[in-house]
Amino acid sequence: MRYSSFFALLLIAVSFQSGKENSLRPVAPVSFADVTIQDAFWSPRLDSHKDVTLAVCIDQIENQTGRIRNFENAALGKGEHSGIFFDDSDVYKALEGMAYSLRNHPDPVLEAKCDEWISKIAAAQQPDGYINTYYTLTGLENRWDDMDKHEMYCAGHMIEAGVAYFEATGKRTLLDVGIRMADHMMEVFGPGKRDWVPGHEEIELALVKLFRTTGKRKYLEFADWLLGERGRGLGSKGKSGKKWNPIYYQDELPVKEITDITGHAVRAMYLFCGMADVAAETGDKGYIEALDRVWDDVVLRNMYITGGIGQSSHNEGFTKDYDLPNLTAYCETCASVGMVFWNARMNSFSPDSKYTDVVERALYNGALAGISLSGDRFFYVNPLESQGNHHRKAWYGCACCPSQICRFLPSIGNYIYGVSDKAVWINLYMGNTASVRVGRKTLTLTQETRYPWEGTVLLKVGAPKPVSTGIRFRIPGWCKSFSFAVNGEPVEPAVEKGYAVLDRKWTDGDEVTFTMDMPVEAVAAPSLVRENLGKRAIQRGPLVYCIEETDNPKDFDALRIPAGATYETRFEEELLGGVVTIEASSGDTVLRYIPYYAWDNREAGKMKVWVPADGVEPIETEFVK
Numbered sequence: 001m002r003y004s005s006f007f008a009l010l011l012i013a014v015s016f017q018s019g020k021e022n023s024l025r026p027v028a029p030v031s032f033a034d035v036t037i038q039d040a041f042w043s044p045r046l047d048s049h050k051d052v053t054l055a056v057c058i059d060q061i062e063n064q065t066g067r068i069r070n071f072e073n074a075a076l077g078k079g080e081h082s083g084i085f086f087d088d089s090d091v092y093k094a095l096e097g098m099a100y101s102l103r104n105h106p107d108p109v110l111e112a113k114c115d116e117w118i119s120k121i122a123a124a125q126q127p128d129g130y131i132n133t134y135y136t137l138t139g140l141e142n143r144w145d146d147m148d149k150h151e152m153y154c155a156g157h158m159i160e161a162g163v164a165y166f167e168a169t170g171k172r173t174l175l176d177v178g179i180r181m182a183d184h185m186m187e188v189f190g191p192g193k194r195d196w197v198p199g200h201e202e203i204e205l206a207l208v209k210l211f212r213t214t215g216k217r218k219y220l221e222f223a224d225w226l227l228g229e230r231g232r233g234l235g236s237k238g239k240s241g242k243k244w245n246p247i248y249y250q251d252e253l254p255v256k257e258i259t260d261i262t263g264h265a266v267r268a269m270y271l272f273c274g275m276a277d278v279a280a281e282t283g284d285k286g287y288i289e290a291l292d293r294v295w296d297d298v299v300l301r302n303m304y305i306t307g308g309i310g311q312s313s314h315n316e317g318f319t320k321d322y323d324l325p326n327l328t329a330y331c332e333t334c335a336s337v338g339m340v341f342w343n344a345r346m347n348s349f350s351p352d353s354k355y356t357d358v359v360e361r362a363l364y365n366g367a368l369a370g371i372s373l374s375g376d377r378f379f380y381v382n383p384l385e386s387q388g389n390h391h392r393k394a395w396y397g398c399a400c401c402p403s404q405i406c407r408f409l410p411s412i413g414n415y416i417y418g419v420s421d422k423a424v425w426i427n428l429y430m431g432n433t434a435s436v437r438v439g440r441k442t443l444t445l446t447q448e449t450r451y452p453w454e455g456t457v458l459l460k461v462g463a464p465k466p467v468s469t470g471i472r473f474r475i476p477g478w479c480k481s482f483s484f485a486v487n488g489e490p491v492e493p494a495v496e497k498g499y500a501v502l503d504r505k506w507t508d509g510d511e512v513t514f515t516m517d518m519p520v521e522a523v524a525a526p527s528l529v530r531e532n533l534g535k536r537a538i539q540r541g542p543l544v545y546c547i548e549e550t551d552n553p554k555d556f557d558a559l560r561i562p563a564g565a566t567y568e569t570r571f572e573e574e575l576l577g578g579v580v581t582i583e584a585s586s587g588d589t590v591l592r593y594i595p596y597y598a599w600d601n602r603e604a605g606k607m608k609v610w611v612p613a614d615g616v617e618p619i620e621t622e623f624v625k
Helices: 003-007 042-064 067-076 088-104 108-123 133-138 151-169 173-188 203-214 217-228 265-282 285-301 333-349 353-370 400-415
Strands: 035-037 417-419 423-426 432-438 441-449 456-462 467-474 482-486 489-491 494-496 499-506 511-516 520-523 535-540 543-548 566-572 579-586 589-595
Touching: 035 042, 035 400, 042 067, 042 088, 042 400, 067 088, 067 108, 067 133, 088 108, 088 151, 088 400, 108 151, 108 173, 151 173, 151 203, 173 203, 173 217, 203 217, 203 265, 217 265, 265 285, 265 333, 285 333, 285 353, 333 353, 333 400, 353 400, 353 467, 353 543, 417 432, 423 441, 423 499, 441 467, 456 467, 467 511, 482 499, 520 566, 535 579
Parallel strands: 423 467
Antiparallel strands: 035 432, 417 423, 432 441, 441 456, 456 511, 467 499, 482 489, 482 511, 494 499, 520 535, 535 543, 543 589, 566 579, 579 589
16 A cells, blocks of 8 residues: 555635635535435444543533633623633534534533523623623733733634534624724734734634624635735734744644644644635635645645644644654544544545545544444543553643634534535434535435445435536545446446546436445555654544553563454444444464444553554555555
């Protein structure tokens, strides 16, 4: 297998299917609001999110931490600030997740809780539109002094939550709070006013959401201006005395000149999303050219097999190319979610399965590992090896990852379909029914599948009137053999940039059967990844696997994949919520594998993704099967 084929594998923030195509974004996402997921793998996770994860976040924000109390104190103009200066963002992200859940599962009790929080947020806003509980309670005279105090970061998450709640309920109180904060920022900063480089990116993509929601171009222009502030030596330390490291903050050169990924991983993902969103609306190809260059650096030289990014805890980000340690891998959950956000946007600019392969890889592995099967415990860091002392927690002092998962999971329907003027694009495979606008007509698409455990997908087409269009099925990068049948008749569609193309007049009741062979693969790392020389990782379909000590208790540290190993798969309904396990065996040696996302859900113990292998050359120049 070619090295690139291993990695060849939006959340574009709109609440509607756009009928207006942009030349730089030919494929628009089909909103999760138009997709009903009914899937053996994903539905239990979405139910757990609704019933467990939201309750955990609400309890932590209201009862276990001072998140909501900060807003109550700020409204009164007295009291202490509790926690970290960016903790407001956790409330906003949880609200965004609550809003998405309401679109999927209307719930008057949850909606009332949202309204209660929003009223407290609105009461904490200053007369000039400024809102940030840290500065309100510690001294408004110090606001807008330190670029790394996350004022715009928090504002961005508030705007995203306001847009989400408006789209879910039609209520605009929080949206109006976000509008007033955006207008306040634009009174202080902008051309002919103060310069500003946000220490933690996020506001840029939020402003584009605000533009798309309100139609006011000034918000798009402000996002574009903020991107243009980077790389000009404007970053400052402020009164905190903290030195400004331009590499850490993606501020070392203008963003249109970016070639390599640097600094903090999550900040970089939000930056790239902001660049993509601005480019989609302005037609500025300079952003896209830069993103194309940096994509190669991220995916080919700095991404883990799980879709995780960020090697180092020192900067929560990047070190040097091919430096991919397993035990000390950082791979923040937020960064894996960011990879989904960014790569979905990239696919909308230039539809190519390599981008959606990364979406799938990060979704099923790096991001999904960030939450326990019970839905109530979270990983901040996702290493690819553990000595048995790394475990999920109920919450964190810096709780960006739990609140990130809270807002991400209920919106996964955003990534299944795309639509262009000539085709419907199927990017992910999971059981669902979707309503898709094609020109002036509507198709109802229903997927039936046991993916990721099995590789067969049945697509049923509902069309009150015949629709002539293409349906493009992503051929995953891991899939080497596949077949198609339309209404029971075998067909051999052309494949363009990783998508099988079926162009025809679709009528009500048409069915497409797409079958993907899903063998076990033993994958080698490139020779430049010194950490993994002589080792192999096991994957099957979109899932990366690992060994845990609880399944392999004897001499765990000395375990090796035996030469000439054969692989046996078995679906075990009672294990870890139902998983396909893999046994690698030769003679008396047997290694038992489980999906990586499911590790650390049983007894504490050691874990490995990359395992030494017998009978292989110690140096590999490419990923091989």
